[in-house]
Amino acid sequence: MEIVFPDIPEYHFILKGLYTDQFASYPKFHCEPVTDFGTTLEADVAFVPSPVAILNSDDYVFLKTGNIFSYFSGPQIYSKEPENHELFVNEKDFVSEYYAKILLGNVSVRKGDGFPKIMEPRIALLNYQPGYPKIDLYGKWNDAASNLPFPLYSGMIRRTLRNLKEIVEEAVHSSIKYALDNSPSIIKDIATMYGIENVEMLKRVMFQFINKNTLSISDEEVESLKALSREMDNKGYRVNKLKF
Numbered sequence: 310m311e312i313v314f315p316d317i318p319e320y321h322f323i324l325k326g327l328y329t330d331q332f333a334s335y336p337k338f339h340c341e342p343v344t345d346f347g348t349t350l351e352a353d354v355a356f357v358p359s360p361v362a363i364l365n366s367d368d369y370v371f372l373k374t375g376n377i378f379s380y381f382s383g384p385q386i387y388s389k390e391p392e393n394h395e396l397f398v399n400e401k402d403f404v405s406e407y408y409a410k411i412l413l414g415n416v417s418v419r420k421g422d423g424f425p426k427i428m429e430p431r432i433a434l435l436n437y438q439p440g441y442p443k444i445d446l447y448g449k450w451n452d453a454a455s456n457l458p459f460p461l462y463s464g465m466i467r468r469t470l471r472n473l474k475e476i477v478e479e480a481v482h483s484s485i486k487y488a489l490d491n492s493p494s495i496i497k498d499i500a501t502m503y504g505i506e507n508v509e510m511l512k513r514v515m516f517q518f519i520n521k522n523t524l525s526i527s528d529e530e531v532e533s534l535k536a537l538s539r540e541m542d543n544k545g546y547r548v549n550k551l552k553f
Contacts, residue, residue, distance in 0.1 A: 310473070314356040315403045315462065316342035318499045318511060319431065319518055323356075323375055325495055326484030335480040336473075346403060353467055354477055359460035360407035360546075363538050367549040370471055371534070372464035373526045375481040377518050378533065379430045379459040383446035384408050387438045388425030397423040404429040404461050411537075411544055412449040429461065434514045435505070453543075454536035457529060461518070468552075485524055526553070 312327070314320040321342070326332060328340035338354075346357055350365045356375055357365075384405040386396065395417045398405050405427040406418045418427070428436065450459050464481065466474050488495050496515060500508045522530055534551060542548045 310336055310338050310353045310470075310477070312338050312340045312354040312356070313343045313350075313352040314340065315346070315358070316344050317401060317403070317431070318503055318505075319377060319515060320356055320462070321499050321502070322488045322492075322495060322515060322519060323481070323485050323523065326487035327480060331487055332480060332483055335476065335483070338480070344400070350465070353470055354465065356462055356464045358404045358407055359463045359534060359537060360404075360411065360541060362463035362465050363534070363541055363548055363551070364546065365465065366538075366551050368468055369465035370468055370474060370552045371526075372466055372474070372478055372481065373553060374478045374485065374524055375464040376460075376526050376530065377431075377462040377523060378530050379447075379461055379518065381447075381517065382430045382433070383412075383448075383450050383459045384427050384429050385433045385446070386425055386427045386444040387441040388444070389441065395419065396425055396427045397421045398427050399432060402427075402429050402432050408446055408450075411541060411546075412446050412453075414544075430459070431461070431514055431518055434517070435510065453540040454533060457533040457536055460530070460533050460537050463534065482524055485519070489519075 314324055324340050327338045346361050348361060348364050396409055398418050398420060400420050409416050409418050409427055447459060466477055496512050497508055500511050505511050531553060538548045538551055
């Protein structure tokens with residue numbers, strides 16, 4: 310079974326147990342990190358930016374494990390100007406481009422390292438930008454979602470494979486527990502992979518976004534995804550009824 314996931318430290322951590330074949334009792338999974346997502350998915354199982362998940366909710370069902378939410382902030386804009394009609398986004402930031410368009414309206418987003426820049430919260434924590442005023446999109450999100458957590462990444466399985474949904478959820482759940490039980494060595498390996506020198510900061514960021522609700526999605530997080538679906542519908546995106 311094919312699994313695609315964003316090439317970020319958190320998903321290497323979450324899926325480490327699966328792509329290193331730690332569990333003989335589960336089907337074999339081919340786990341492939343992806344550096345670019347289109348708006349249409351093809352994989353059997355996919356962990357993708359939450360707006361992309363909603364765009365594909367006609368053909369996929371949401372998984373209850375392996376999802377990443379932020380309870381602290383949304384994407385953050387660093388700029389000297391109060392109004393921005395063009396933003397730059399890091400190539401390893403898979404979320405901010407979508408939320409800039411959903412929450413800011415008429416804004417152009419370009420890949421690159423220029424300013425003004427927008428960064429998803431996990432990248433912002435790892436790459437603090439001193440000296441620039443910061444605008445956190447969590448406030449705009451709250452206008453639409455009433456203090457619900459901010460959806461970053463969601464797991465999905467094809468509707469045609471729905472009979473395997475529980476097995477996949479159990480496998481991902483076991484993989485997360487395996488990573489948490491072996492976190493010191495796994496985080497150190499991931500830091501080396503990404504050239505991150507501050508291993509302790511990476512650990513702090515990991516555990517802000519990988520927690521009990523990553524193991525099993527909460528009712529609050531389900532409502533958060535429904536709020537995102539409504540906001541995307543209000544902004545003219547094609548959305549479908551969400552299935553969990």
